[in-house]
Amino acid sequence: VMELENIIFKKDNKIATITLNRPKFLNALCDQLIKEINYILDLLSNDDEVHVVILKGSHKAFAAGADINEMKDLKLISHIKKDFIKPWEKISKFKKPIIASVAGYALGGGCEIAMMCDVIIAADNAKFGQPEIKLGTIPAAGGTQRLVKSVGKSKAMEMVLSGSTISAEEALSYGLVSKVVPIEDLDKETINLAGIIANNSLPILILAKEAILRSFESTLSEGMINERRLFQSTFELEDRKEGMMAFIEKRSPKFKNN
Numbered sequence: 001v002m003e004l005e006n007i008i009f010k011k012d013n014k015i016a017t018i019t020l021n022r023p024k025f026l027n028a029l030c031d032q033l034i035k036e037i038n039y040i041l042d043l044l045s046n047d048d049e050v051h052v053v054i055l056k057g058s059h060k061a062f063a064a065g066a067d068i069n070e071m072k073d074l075k076l077i078s079h080i081k082k083d084f085i086k087p088w089e090k091i092s093k094f095k096k097p098i099i100a101s102v103a104g105y106a107l108g109g110g111c112e113i114a115m116m117c118d119v120i121i122a123a124d125n126a127k128f129g130q131p132e133i134k135l136g137t138i139p140a141a142g143g144t145q146r147l148v149k150s151v152g153k154s155k156a157m158e159m160v161l162s163g164s165t166i167s168a169e170e171a172l173s174y175g176l177v178s179k180v181v182p183i184e185d186l187d188k189e190t191i192n193l194a195g196i197i198a199n200n201s202l203p204i205l206i207l208a209k210e211a212i213l214r215s216f217e218s219t220l221s222e223g224m225i226n227e228r229r230l231f232q233s234t235f236e237l238e239d240r241k242e243g244m245m246a247f248i249e250k251r252s253p254k255f256k257n258n
C-alpha cells in the first residue's frame, strides 16, 4: 500500500475521484505525484465497482505543469537514462472514462494531463496554456500533439509559440473543453456527468472509449475498421442484449456489466 502525499483519493457510487493536492506548488507534477496517480489508476483498472474517474485540482490550480525544480538541472543524458515523462502516459492509456475537472491554472504538463483525459469540464476561472517556450523548452507530454487536434493548427501554434494562456470561454469556443460552469458548480456538474456515464455498462464504456481513442490516435480508415470490430464485439455481451430489449419493452435497462 502506497502512502499518498500528493493526491487525495475517494471512491463513491461507481465514481472514483483523484484530487491533486500539492497546494504549495500549485500541484506541479513531481515524480512522486505521478507515481501516486499511477498507483491509484492500477488499482482502479482492476476494480469493477468503479466505472468513471474524476481528476481534479484545487480552485486555484488544476496543475501548473511539470515540476520546474526537479527539471532545472537535467541534461540530455539524464532524459535518455530516465524519461521522466514516460510514466505520465499511463493516464492516457487508462481504459475507463476519465473526466478532468479543471479550475484555475492548467499549464504545461497540467494542460497536457487534462488533454489525456476523455472529457474536460472547466470552471469559469480556468486558464489553459503551454508556457514551456518561456522556459526555453517545448511541451513534452502531448502539448504539441493533442492540442493541435483539439484547437486546430493556428491556435495551437499561437499558444505554443507565444506561451500565452486562454480562458475557459476561449477553450470552449475552440473545442478544448466540453463545458464551462461557474466555479461554485464545478464539483456538482462534474459529478452529475460522471454519474450519467457511470450508469452505463462498464465493458461497453471501455469499448466506446477505445473506439474514439483509436480514431484520435490514428487515421480515419484505421479508426473506422476498429470501430466496426468493437461494435460487433458488443453483440457478445449480455448488456447489449439487455439495452436493446429494454428499448423494445419500453423500460429502463438493468445493466449487469457483463
Ligand code: CAA
Binding pocket: 024, 025, 026, 028, 029, 064, 065, 066, 067, 068, 069, 085, 105, 107, 108, 109, 110, 112, 131, 132, 135, 138, 139, 140, 141, 143
Ligand atoms: N514547478 C515548480 N513549482 C511551481 C510550478 C512548477 N511548474 N508552478 C508554480 N510553482 C510554485 C512557485 O514556485 C511558488 O513557489 P514558492 O511559493 O516557493 O515561491 C508556488 O508554486 C506558487 O506559485 P507563484 O507564486 O508563481 O503563484 P502565482 O499565482 O504568482 O502564479 C503561475 C501562478 C502563473 C501558475 C506561476 O506559478 C507559473 O507561471 N508557474 C509555472 C507554469 C509553467 O511554466 N508550467 C510549465 C512547466 S514545464 C512543463 O510542464 C513541461 C512539459 O510539457 C512536461
